[in-house]
Amino acid sequence: MRTVKVPLADRSYPIRIGSGLLAGLGKYCEHLGLGGRCAVISDYTVGKRYRKPALASLKAAGFKPIFISQSAGEQAKTLKNVQFCYNQLAKHRLERGSFVVALGGGVVGDLAGFVAATYLRGIDFVQVPTTLLAQVDSSVGGKVGVNLTAGKNLVGAFHQPKLVLCDLDVLHTLPSREFRAGIAEVIKYGIIYDAKLFARLERDLPKILAYDLITLTSVIARCCQIKAEVVGKDERETGLRAILNFGHTIGHGLEAISSYGKYLHGEAISIGQVAAAKISEQNTGLPAKDSARMTSLFEQAGLPTHIKLTALQSKQLFNAMRLDKKVSGGKVKFVLAKRIGQVVSGQIVEPSVIRKSLKQ
Numbered sequence: 371m372r373t374v375k376v377p378l379a380d381r382s383y384p385i386r387i388g389s390g391l392l393a394g395l396g397k398y399c400e401h402l403g404l405g406g407r408c409a410v411i412s413d414y415t416v417g418k419r420y421r422k423p424a425l426a427s428l429k430a431a432g433f434k435p436i437f438i439s440q441s442a443g444e445q446a447k448t449l450k451n452v453q454f455c456y457n458q459l460a461k462h463r464l465e466r467g468s469f470v471v472a473l474g475g476g477v478v479g480d481l482a483g484f485v486a487a488t489y490l491r492g493i494d495f496v497q498v499p500t501t502l503l504a505q506v507d508s509s510v511g512g513k514v515g516v517n518l519t520a521g522k523n524l525v526g527a528f529h530q531p532k533l534v535l536c537d538l539d540v541l542h543t544l545p546s547r548e549f550r551a552g553i554a555e556v557i558k559y560g561i562i563y564d565a566k567l568f569a570r571l572e573r574d575l576p577k578i579l580a581y582d583l584i585t586l587t588s589v590i591a592r593c594c595q596i597k598a599e600v601v602g603k604d605e606r607e608t609g610l611r612a613i614l615n616f617g618h619t620i621g622h623g624l625e626a627i628s629s630y631g632k633y634l635h636g637e638a639i640s641i642g643q644v645a646a647a648k649i650s651e652q653n654t655g656l657p658a659k660d661s662a663r664m665t666s667l668f669e670q671a672g673l674p675t676h677i678k679l680t681a682l683q684s685k686q687l688f689n690a691m692r693l694d695k696k697v698s699g700g701k702v703k704f705v706l707a708k709r710i711g712q713v714v715s716g717q718i719v720e721p722s723v724i725r726k727s728l729k730q
């Protein structure tokens with residue numbers, strides 16, 4: 371097992387990464403001194419497989435868990451479902467000292483985290499991420515929230531978990547398309563922060579795709595370490611944290627125009643990162659050979675790297691990008707790469723350059 375610490379003074383917390391950790395959920399919560407009553411929030415798909423071991427582990431450690439289930443998928447990240455959770459917590463008399471366990475992918479983590487951030491003005495919570503994307507990204511850093519019809523993640527809070535438990539065994543039941551989508555975030559860390567990680571991915575991708583435990587543990591740990599370091603320096607995204615959005619301006623736009631359906635988040639940001647690389651070649655001097663290495667790595671991971679848009683879709687994409695949170699004063703801002711391992715944020719890009727990047 372590897373442990374990575376998120377350094378946030380009195381709100382610091384460990385991320386534990388390894389095999390067989392779900393069985394120890396109760397013990398870890400006990401060691402943290404968490405309160406007696408708790409609620410495990412999950413979705414139907416994850417609940418079917420992992421509800422039993424999670425509840426058994428909590429009960430064995432003396433907790434009295436209730437279980438709350440949501441439908442699976444992005445459509446579940448709504449205020450209506452948040453309200454459903456509040457009502458369950460109130461009905462079962464969860465108190466200020468109680469805690470929430472988010473058992474699932476990023477959707478469950480964001481939703482359950484938002485419930486924990488706001489119920490009784492905030493109670494403790496633990497993340498048990500069950501997708502690769504959630505393990506390397508969404509479970510770490512304390513951003514929680516839900517979608518509005520007007521856009522993704524428009525309502526939310528910063529609420530750090532007390533613990534993140536990444537059990538690699540659960541990844542075996544994750545559909546391979548979802549697993550590959552998570553790799554898009556893994557590659558992102560190499561591009562934005564760590565050229566060595568990127569080179570390692572070029573070498574070890576086959577091992578990752580074969581779920582090699584040692585490789586996966588150390589790669590996931592490295593990604594968590596990078597996110598922890600970035601969040602430790604800039605928890606509220608006033609500067610540095612924005613680099614985590616590499617590929618996300620176009621990515622979020624693509625997700626929005628396909629009504630959060632056609633592309634998985636990781637697939638959308640794969641296309642977004644390749645487009646951002648093309649823009650970077652023109653605007654921040656990214657060497658063409660670095661850009662080609664990026665495209666090739668996404669391709670090797672079986673991720674989409676290009677999209678053909680009709681004129682109408684292209685217009686919709688620009689409208690969606692203008693609605694994105696990274697927009698200020700009507701200008702769409704990008705994170706761009708100078709080379710693999712180094713990016714700059716807050717870059718204003720002309721619409722014509724964005725269009726060209728999507729056509730290549």
Ligand SMILES: NC(=O)c1ccc[n+]([C@@H]2O[C@H](COP(=O)([O-])OP(=O)(O)OC[C@H]3O[C@@H](n4cnc5c(N)ncnc54)[C@H](O)[C@@H]3O)[C@@H](O)[C@H]2O)c1
Nearest residue numbers: 415442443475476477478500501503504508513540543544
């Ligand atoms: N808070 C943040 O910092 C942050 C960062 C990145 C992404 N996100 C959010 O994360 C969400 C995407 O998360 P995701 O990609 O994990 O999607 P997800 O939570 O929808 O999970 C994907 C699918 O896999 C299923 N699943 C999950 N774990 C499984 C397992 N072990 N075995 C079998 N099936 C399993 C789920 O039921 C779901 O159908 C988006 O809403 C995005 O906005 C948040």
Ligand SMILES: [Zn+2]
Nearest residue numbers: 507555635639
């Ligand atoms: Zn992302």
